[in-house]
Amino acid sequence: MIQPIRLALALVLAWGAATPAVAAQAERAKRDRAVSVANGPADSLPVVRVAHGTPTLFLFPAPINRKTLTFDESRIRVLDAGERSVIVQPVADLAEGERYEVGVFFADGGVPARAAFSLVTDAAEVDIQINVQRPELAGAACPVDEPRAPQPEDFVLLGLVDKEGVSATPIKGYDDAERGFHVQSAIAYRGKGWVLIDARVTNFAGQSPWLPREAMLTGRVGLPLRARIVMADKTAIQPGEHRRVLMVADLPQLPASPVFTLELVGDGRTLKIPNVRFPKAAFGATP
Template sequence: MIQPVRLALALVLAWGAATPAVAAPVERADRKRSVVVASSPADALPVVRVAHDTPTLFLFPAPINRKTLTFDESRIRVLDAGERSVIVQPVADLPEGERYEVGVFFADGRAPARAAFSLVTDPAEVDTRIDVQRPELTDMACPVDVPRTPRPEDFVLLGFVDKEGVTATLIKPYDDASQGFSIVSAIAYRGQGWVLVDATIRNHPGRSIWEPREAVLTGRAGLPLRARLVTVEAGEIVPGGSGRILAVAEVNQLSASPVFTLEMVGDGRMLTIPNVRLPKVASGGTP
């Protein structure tokens, strides 16, 4: 009677030795830390460790534009987005080697304009709270915002393009001999809440170097529209040379196909571009 008992005990021990042990789930260590957002498109995104069973809270040092929040909905859930906070949680632990970006624009537009993070899953740690820090501009830095290369979705998220699309009209070449300018080519664009004139200007030989500093669009009725100027490459246009200048104005409402005069003032001379016909608003999303 003793032998069967010994045999059964031996079989149990043998079975236990042959069956691989099931590893107990490892509990991840919670971490709260600060990260600095990338200051330029060339910088690597800060890495944040996330887990499917733990929400991760991002606290921002300035208000964010929640409409510009971008993420992969198939992998990441946004549980909440506030004026200065975002809470995310992956649908499932991210496989090893996979990273997913979460990004949002700051509301003030100051550089760096966008905060973006690379999300990964770490078997040992998870970030439960991230205090986002924004690098300050150095004394040598240019105060103009230089964000990463824009993506198509940015224009929609920021509200510059909607279902109405963008429309455009050509502006006839124009020569202003009295002031020493020629309009080589120009085109007017209109989108959601904005108009833009893109002009290539030639400074006549024998004239002084010219750089535009102020711009105004004046219509047949209503108040003038003050525009901001964006120069492409060098700001100054040398005698006999050409330069490309963009004049951008923010608008709420415009009458259908209004005709404006664009005036650019700088360095003792004023460039006038007459008959700037701003495009009609598109209908049905067709430019």
């Protein structure tokens, strides 16, 4: 178990040595901290300070399921993910008020099931190493190393699903011949405080490769809502190829007229999907 941690530390040192120092980064104090995982959805996510050009290493007290790692690829890079470690670095310093979540499930089935952190940029300090603490594992002799995929109960424990369940509605297929896209098999989901769009996007033959990097939901009223993009294959969609793309956003309450335009900003082209409607909450369950 010691070897992967030594490797992660070596990678952080190597990246740090290879990154040119700039005045703003040199002024930041580098911190090595212990951070406790949130026990449940009611608890605030621990804040971790990151900076462009400075890798931040997370060391976990138990094995993690790397396939469950979630982050906004347009703003955060994951430089390395090991059995018990993750190294992240922002694409650029985050603006004041910007916060991006990085999360991963533990592989041992314990509680809390997931470790999540809110990334910010601080002008004075940057965290170079975060020693993750898991309260339920305090004093345990040795965590179980058996890999474990997320289970249905995890979503209830995390507060992502409640008695109202999850509702879904189809989205009509959409052709954007001018920009070279076709959208098929799209479905909009709504859960407790979140919405998700699951779409299959085709990049027309003859077009250039395209990778969506930013997602935004714009309604008739209110501010645009930023969504994170999730793709199993994170390479560019080649001409003539179709790819499954998921967009996830936090949305505690839907507006009175929940009709949105979804914008996917990518390499040189933007895909706009109009008339995206999220379903009403499912009230089939009883307290």
